[in-house]
Amino acid sequence: MNQVDQPQMAASALPFEFTGTGGEFFKIWIMNLILTILTLGVYSAWAKVRTNRYFYGNTKLSNSSFDYHADPIVLLKGRLISVALLLIYIFLGNLFPVAGLVFAVLLSLVVPWVIWRSIQFNARMTSYRNVRFSFDGKLGSLYKYILLLPFIPLIVAVIIGAVVGYQSYSSGSSYFGTAGFVIITIGLFAMYLMVPYIQKAITAYYINGHNYGQGDLSAELSGRKYYLVYLSLIGWSILIMIGLSIAIGVVAVLAGVDTSPMLQGLASAGVGGAPDISALPTLGTLAALSLPFLFVGIWFKAYTTAKIRSHVFANTKMDDVIQLESNMGVMRLFVFYLVNFLLMVATLGLAYPWVKVRIARFSADATLAHVTGNLDHYISQQQNYQSALGDEMGEAFDVGADVGLSF
Amino acid sequence: MIKGWLYTENSSARKEAELFSDEQSFRLTSSESEPVSGSISELEISQRVGNIPRKITFPDRSLFETAENDAVDSLLSSSGHKSRHVGMLHIFESCWQWVAIALVATLAVGFSTVYWGMPYASKKIAYSMPVAVTAAISDQTLALLDKSILEESKLDPDKQNAIREHFKEKLLTLQNEGFEYELHFRDMPKIPNAFALPSGDIIITDRLVQLADSQEEIDSVLLHEIGHVVHRHGLQRVLHSSFVTFALVLASGDITAINSLAAAIPIFLLESHYSRENETESDVYAFEHMINAGIDPIYFSTIMDKMIKYSLVEDKVDDGNEPDHESSSKKNTSNEEVMKDKADAEEQFKYFSSHPLSQERIExxxxxxxxxxxxxxR
Known part of the structure; x- marks a missing residue:
């Protein structure tokens, strides 16, 4: 029963499902929390495994769930090392700023390796239908994307800036340094211009490195699409800012509020010594004033997430058999984020388990797998590819590092 | 009988299967292969989490997956399987009374740790550190500040020396903690301020010296700063913020929590709270030592008053000309309303401020x- 036998079989769309509930996870979460507290943090590794098993086990495709297999003891070792490093960093940073900075630089040299191990570990610990995922992305590429590419514009700019600055200095020009300064500023700006490209490169690297059994996941992403998303975001933000200023102006005129002392107050806030806040508006106006910006911020996040997710998923497939699709609408995502935010604020964080479940369900509901041919048949062919390579992993650094890949 | 799916080792090909059991033994039948049987104690059974599918691994590494959690639980308990106790967690998790107890306990422990435990631990650790260690902490700090916000003092060197001499002879003779104090004069344009580093370096800005009309007013400020050093407030704050950050990372299980706004607000509120307590502690230290040295603590309130008025004038003058203190302070004392506005504004921002209400300090x-x-x- 292969595709040659059934050429007429069209692609069928299978939905992802999430079957957990907030109440159920709340109970797991609170038990995890109290046990973590009572064991001074040691239990957190077990808590992590239970939490992941709950979420993986409730995420279903074609009536089969995913599973998480990490051994808490292995996680614990990685955690102890991370905690030690974190403590050193916090203390150094606070006590000896210079030493803290040196430590942070040294630490950042290991970060790509840690993320790489973490992706590898998490892939390896994830299974679907008794077959595990694996990750074979190259470590070197990750160093390139995280530590090299982002800084290239700055390095180039500093070199050019230094040369130009030196030349104008030796020629006795009074513009000493100005040109160099401008070039370095442009370099800094160019760093921001690199962000969409790097985000695209890392996402593609992440997906392309993954395998399911012998099945190969692949993504062909377009940098142009990423830049378009961010460009239109800039367009939208200009429109929104104009709209907001008009709205605030109109409201202020209608209410007869003089906004100038307010702005002055904002400008002078934060001066040390005696509190200098006489000109600050009341808390109420301040909150009312910042609320629109909060909405705009949430909307930006919804816009970029929805657009980029749909581009990534539309171009992600596994062996010409499975093709993903994301159908997250920007407005729906915006309302969703807003409700989550309000839930967290209103319950002082106690709604965290419900929010986590809501996110899992929302993401699953917005994801489809288009299958060409027969999924069961395709999956049945997958064998554990990694088991031939041996199971030893060394310590697992599961840092939960956010590489900008929160789907 | 438990219904489920059977997978052979490392394969995702599955077939329907049924697991039968009596007290100690099981029998597995599936549509396509020979039945398997054996002792239940040889099975590896996964822990129950909510209602996610259960996995049972057989000695030949093949795997049986089922959604019938309750049936697996009863199989575990009736057979006396070695993993029967790992189900305890699920029992706790599925019973609302236990959950309620856990919730209350978590809130209580969390609250007391944050509210009493961390400040207490910070204090204990700070006081148990040798003076030499505390001093080493701020080694680089003054140099950093000099490069960023501080400028060279423009005060008359004779005046500087006079204040320094007075500081050594009158104020330092009151101390016996082993700190080595040094007074530094610096300028922060238009800002009257004084602060202390844990090492005992005390920095006072030109504007503050100019605002003071008497040596006693300067003394009261310097004693307040000495209070910070003696009570090791700098070190306490560092320790405390480290604890808070660390606890937040643990609680949310996510290192990126450090950066999120949701985490930043409670950290900020907490630290402002303890900062206010520290200010009061230093105020009290200053008042007590002023009494010992025969200086009326009222001088602290007069210099505070001048600083408040100065900040009001500063708002109006904005930039350019140096404000004329004599005339402007007269102008402001008549302007009761402005003072009241200021007090109102301070009141509203009480919980955000690093310093107690000026009015309370003056009282x-x-x-x-x-x-x-x-x-x-007497």
Missing amino acids: LAKKYSEKFSRQIS
């Missing part, structure tokens, strides 16, 4: 001043 100074007068008259 406290007055209280100590009364105590001082009583002692003098």
Whole structure:
């Protein structure tokens, strides 16, 4: 029963499902929390495994769930090392700023390796239908994307800036340094211009490195699409800012509020010594004033997430058999984020388990797998590819590092 | 009988299967292969989490997956399987009474750790550190500040020396903690301020010296800063913020929590709270030592008053000309309303501020001043 036998079989769309509930996870979460507290943090590794098993086990495709297999003891070792490093960093940073900075630089040299191990570990610990995922992305590429590419514009700019600055200095020009300064500023700006490209490169690297059994996941992403998303975001933000200023102006005129002392107050806030806040508006106006910006911020996040997710998923497939699709609408995502935010604020964080479940369900509901041919048949062919390579992993650094890949 | 799916080792090909059991033994039948049987104690059974599918691994590494969690639980308990106790967690998790207890306990432990435990631990650790260690902490800090916000003092060197001499002879003789104090004069344009580093380096800005009309007012400020050093507030704050950050990372299980706004607000509120307590502690230290040195604590309230008025004038003058203190302070004392606005604004921002309400500090100074007068008259 292969595709040659059934050429007429069209692609069928299978939905992802999430079957957990907030109440159920709340109970797991609170038990995890109290046990973590009572064991001074040691239990957190077990808590992590239970939490992941709950979420993986409730995420279903074609009536089969995913599973998480990490051994808490292995996680614990990685955690102890991370905690030690974190403590050193916090203390150094606070006590000896210079030493803290040196430590942070040294630490950042290991970060790509840690993320790489973490992706590898998490892939390896994830299974679907008794077959595990694996990750074979190259470590070197990750160093390139995280530590090299982002800084290239700055390095180039500093070199050019230094040369130009030196030349104008030796020629006795009074513009000493100005040109160099401008070039370095442009370099800094160019760093921001690199962000969409790097985000695209890392996402593609992440997906392309993954395998399911012998099945190969692949993504062909377009940098142009990423830049378009961010460009239109800039367009939208200009429109929104104009709209907001008009709205605030109109409201202020209608209410007869003089906004100038307010702005002055904002400008002078934060001066040390005696509190200098006489000109600050009341808390109420301040909150009312910042609320629109909060909405705009949430909307930006919804816009970029929805657009980029749909581009990534539309171009992600596994062996010409499975093709993903994301159908997250920007407005729906915006309302969703807003409700989550309000839930967290209103319950002082106690709604965290419900929010986590809501996110899992929302993401699953917005994801489809288009299958060409027969999924069961395709999956049945997958064998554990990694088991031939041996199971030893060394310590697992599961840092939960956010590489900008929160789907 | 438990219904489920059977997978052979490392394969995702599955077939329907049924697991039968009596007390100690099981029998597995599936549509396509020979039945397997054996002792239940040989099975590896996954822990129950909510209602996610259960996995049972057989000695030949093949795997049986089922959604019938309750049936697996009863199989575990009736057979006396070695993993039967790992189900305890699920029992706790599925019973609302236990959950309620856990919730209350978590809130109580969390609250007391944050509210009492961390400040207490910070204090204990800070005090148990040798003075030499505390001093080493701020080694680089003054140099950093000099490069960023501080400028060279423009005060008359004779005046500087006079204040320094007075500081050494009158104020430092009151101390016996082993700190090595040094007074530095610096300028922060238009800002009257003084602060202390844990090492005992005390920095006072030109504007503050200019605002003070008497040596006693400067003394009161310097004693307040010495109070910060003696009580090791710098180190306490560092320790405390480290604890808070660390606890947040643990609680949310996510290192990126450090950066999120949701985490930043409670950290900020907490630290402002303890900062206010520290200020009061230093105020009290200053008042008590002023009384010992025969200085009326009322001078603290007069310099505070001048600083408040100065900040009001500063708002109006904005930039350019140096404000003329004599005339402007007169102008402002008549302007009661402005003062009241300022007090109102401070009141609203009470919980965000690193310093206690100026009015409260002035009141406290007055209280100590009364105590001082009583002692003098006695």
